[in-house]
Amino acid sequence: MPQSAPRRRSLPLIEPVGGGRSRQTCRFRCGDACFHQAPNTSDNTYFGDVATAALSRRNVLRAGAVGAGATAAAGLGGMAPALAAPGNGRGRGNPRLKFEGIEPGTGDAVEVPNGYKQRVVVRWGDPVLPGAPEFDFTAQTAEAQAKQFGYNCDYVGFQSLDRDRGLLWVNHEYTNENLMFAGYTDGNDADPEQISIAMAAHGGSIVEIRREDEGRGRGRGRSTGGWRLSQGRRRFNRRITASTPMELTGPAAGDELLRTEADPDGTRVLGMLNNCAGGMTPWGTILTCEENFHQYFVGGEEAPEDAKPAMARYGIPTEGDTRSGNRRFDRVEERFDLSRHPNEANRFGYVVEIDPYDPDSTPKKRTMLGRFKHEGANHRTTRDGRIAVYLGDDERFDYIYKFVSKGRYRKGSRRGNSGLLDSGTLYVAKFRGDSPEKEIDGSGELPSDGAFDGWGEWIPLCSDSESFVEGFSVAEVLVHTRLAADKAGATKMDRPEDIEASPATGKIYCALTNNSAREPGQADEPNPRGPNRYGHILEITERHGDAAATRFRWDVPIVCGNPEDEGTYFAGYDKSKVTAISSPDNLTFDRQGNLWISTDGMAWGNDGLFAVPMEGKHKGHLKMFARVPNGAECCGPLITEDQKTVFIAPQHPGDGGSYDDPQSTWPDHNGFPRPSVVSIWHSRGKDIGS
Numbered sequence: 001m002p003q004s005a006p007r008r009r010s011l012p013l014i015e016p017v018g019g020g021r022s023r024q025t026c027r028f029r030c031g032d033a034c035f036h037q038a039p040n041t042s043d044n045t046y047f048g049d050v051a052t053a054a055l056s057r058r059n060v061l062r063a064g065a066v067g068a069g070a071t072a073a074a075g076l077g078g079m080a081p082a083l084a085a086p087g088n089g090r091g092r093g094n095p096r097l098k099f100e101g102i103e104p105g106t107g108d109a110v111e112v113p114n115g116y117k118q119r120v121v122v123r124w125g126d127p128v129l130p131g132a133p134e135f136d137f138t139a140q141t142a143e144a145q146a147k148q149f150g151y152n153c154d155y156v157g158f159q160s161l162d163r164d165r166g167l168l169w170v171n172h173e174y175t176n177e178n179l180m181f182a183g184y185t186d187g188n189d190a191d192p193e194q195i196s197i198a199m200a201a202h203g204g205s206i207v208e209i210r211r212e213d214e215g216r217g218r219g220r221g222r223s224t225g226g227w228r229l230s231q232g233r234r235r236f237n238r239r240i241t242a243s244t245p246m247e248l249t250g251p252a253a254g255d256e257l258l259r260t261e262a263d264p265d266g267t268r269v270l271g272m273l274n275n276c277a278g279g280m281t282p283w284g285t286i287l288t289c290e291e292n293f294h295q296y297f298v299g300g301e302e303a304p305e306d307a308k309p310a311m312a313r314y315g316i317p318t319e320g321d322t323r324s325g326n327r328r329f330d331r332v333e334e335r336f337d338l339s340r341h342p343n344e345a346n347r348f349g350y351v352v353e354i355d356p357y358d359p360d361s362t363p364k365k366r367t368m369l370g371r372f373k374h375e376g377a378n379h380r381t382t383r384d385g386r387i388a389v390y391l392g393d394d395e396r397f398d399y400i401y402k403f404v405s406k407g408r409y410r411k412g413s414r415r416g417n418s419g420l421l422d423s424g425t426l427y428v429a430k431f432r433g434d435s436p437e438k439e440i441d442g443s444g445e446l447p448s449d450g451a452f453d454g455w456g457e458w459i460p461l462c463s464d465s466e467s468f469v470e471g472f473s474v475a476e477v478l479v480h481t482r483l484a485a486d487k488a489g490a491t492k493m494d495r496p497e498d499i500e501a502s503p504a505t506g507k508i509y510c511a512l513t514n515n516s517a518r519e520p521g522q523a524d525e526p527n528p529r530g531p532n533r534y535g536h537i538l539e540i541t542e543r544h545g546d547a548a549a550t551r552f553r554w555d556v557p558i559v560c561g562n563p564e565d566e567g568t569y570f571a572g573y574d575k576s577k578v579t580a581i582s583s584p585d586n587l588t589f590d591r592q593g594n595l596w597i598s599t600d601g602m603a604w605g606n607d608g609l610f611a612v613p614m615e616g617k618h619k620g621h622l623k624m625f626a627r628v629p630n631g632a633e634c635c636g637p638l639i640t641e642d643q644k645t646v647f648i649a650p651q652h653p654g655d656g657g658s659y660d661d662p663q664s665t666w667p668d669h670n671g672f673p674r675p676s677v678v679s680i681w682h683s684r685g686k687d688i689g690s
Helices: 023-030 047-054 057-067 192-201 305-313 474-479 481-488
Strands: 116-123 153-162 165-172 203-211 227-229 238-240 245-249 268-270 275-280 286-290 351-354 364-366 374-381 386-393 396-398 400-408 424-433 453-463 496-501 508-512 536-542 551-559 584-589 595-599 608-612 623-627 633-639 646-651 676-682
Touching: 116 165, 116 203, 116 227, 153 286, 153 646, 153 676, 165 275, 165 286, 286 374, 305 481, 386 508, 424 481, 453 474, 453 481, 474 481, 496 584, 508 584, 584 633, 595 633, 608 633, 623 646
Parallel strands: 153 275, 153 633, 245 364, 275 374, 374 496
Antiparallel strands: 116 676, 153 165, 165 203, 203 227, 203 238, 245 268, 275 286, 286 351, 351 364, 374 386, 386 400, 386 496, 400 424, 424 453, 453 551, 496 508, 508 536, 536 551, 584 595, 595 608, 608 623, 633 646, 646 676
16 A cells, blocks of 8 residues: 655744845845835836736637637737747656755755765855965955955856866855954944955956866766866956946946946946846856845935935935945945945946956946846847847846847857847836736635736837837936836836746746735735745746747746645645745756756755756656755856756855854854855766756
8 A cells, every 4th residue: 555645844934034034144235125115116006906907818818829819808908919838948848856855954064965965166265366365264355355266156157168177157246244354343343454355255256167087977978076176277267346347338338327427438337246146148158147236335315316216216225324334335435425426326236248268358237138136137049049138126026127139149159249238128027917806815825716827018118229118218218227117017026036948948937035025915916925925936938939029928836935834836736745945046947947946045944955847747846955054045056058067156154143153164164154156966977856
């Protein structure tokens, strides 16, 4: 007689702030954004205001999808889009994850499933450039840090050089000075050298890495071990900091909104700030995203009155004492004082394109992709060969965007593709549900039709030559993108973070991390819980599978949380076999189309990396693959093209502690924590997940 599946044991709740994030993380990463009013105070309608018009549309639209759309649909411009299966994916049948999942828990180490190994690849302070000294925790200098691997790792990109060598790009999102320096309180009292060290620890690193031979895997003639920093000459290695010269490109470059005393042409800017997620282009460059840039500026209360509304919309303080508790970069570089240089903040909040193969190239801030708190910049190719880039704005009640290039991608032509991201059309998403308002009550329980789903449209904001938002020029749309999207009527979402396309189906997936500020009455079908403490995953299927489409179908396949709670959903899979998860953040896919999710704020122990099939009979069977050390967030993740390695980046280990009272000593266990990148591989050379 077959045994029934064991029932999961109850999980203890650990919920300090925002799911499982500590208050210290909130302070240093985003300037306590969630403890202030959400910047989006627009009167854009919630789903409940338009639900009645959408009733009964489900059957009409389904008929249209089968019969090529005989009936008009209210609320979609009178058009009922007929959706076919996505055309960009490669169907893989019935994917299944064969590793034995690990349990949520705690511990000051990286934990992986049986049969897997893990190794630190590079850690904060490791030498990157020639002349960099070995890291000395007690004697840091800005000069040394500018040549060493930076602080808190986030997005990880990888480009192969040959079978066992590659280039690793890593974002350095922000610094946690409380863990970096003894006796640190805030930027007002900090030694200016400490501020300069922090500025040098921002940005990103490119390092050459090598996979070590630990035996051959399954006759494929390649090493199966983990990765380490390459030794000897490493001509591609590079450090980018908060002071690296960069170029502003695209339609907004040179506009009055971007001009400063130091840069009267409005085309040159120093550095990038708070780079979180990112992406890789098909021509081999890195797209790295500036996120919570608002917290680095002071003096907003003394800025020109006509500039304050836009500053406030981006979370920049414009009232009271804006200097207390801040990092105080202005004490080292005056440009961070908005009372003197009010346009400086307009020069941050972009997607930055970097060429990893040319260490002397100038990074480019691509204004055509809009300015907001960027999360993710991942692409699909349209049916006619153009590039579509999907973008999230990580703020409570902010939006999801898409850019579609004007020009076509030219395979093998790096120079021919160099300007693709400077011309095209920028869109923002509007979602519409098809369930009665009374059935979306904020609990997360499914409506009577058995799914949170509906239709949506990409609303054009501007092209490189024309604004589609009344009262906004092209440059104003691209610099004040949030304000333009407000006016366009975009749908308020629950902190859109990373957005990725499945290589198997072409469907688009977005991590909605959480939103405790959403009231029950503000719940809508694409954001079905209020408050939304644990987040959810959104799936978008574009019309005819074409990335250039302006109509799409959407649904919510995963509503995160404890599977024992009624207000959770895992694509219909048996929840007694599913692992608890909260605060989904970064995403990636393997070749089979399994979705891999890293978390930022687990409510049941340490953060980790999870995986879940999104097609077939195992769809929704979510498992935990890796768990990161105490206080750390699981960033990355990235699965290499050969599927032999997954990289993760445990960020801010020891969060909640201090230099004098460390809560983690990972990875070296010599008294203090160091944010690092880790490679994980199967001990027998099998594909990740198998």
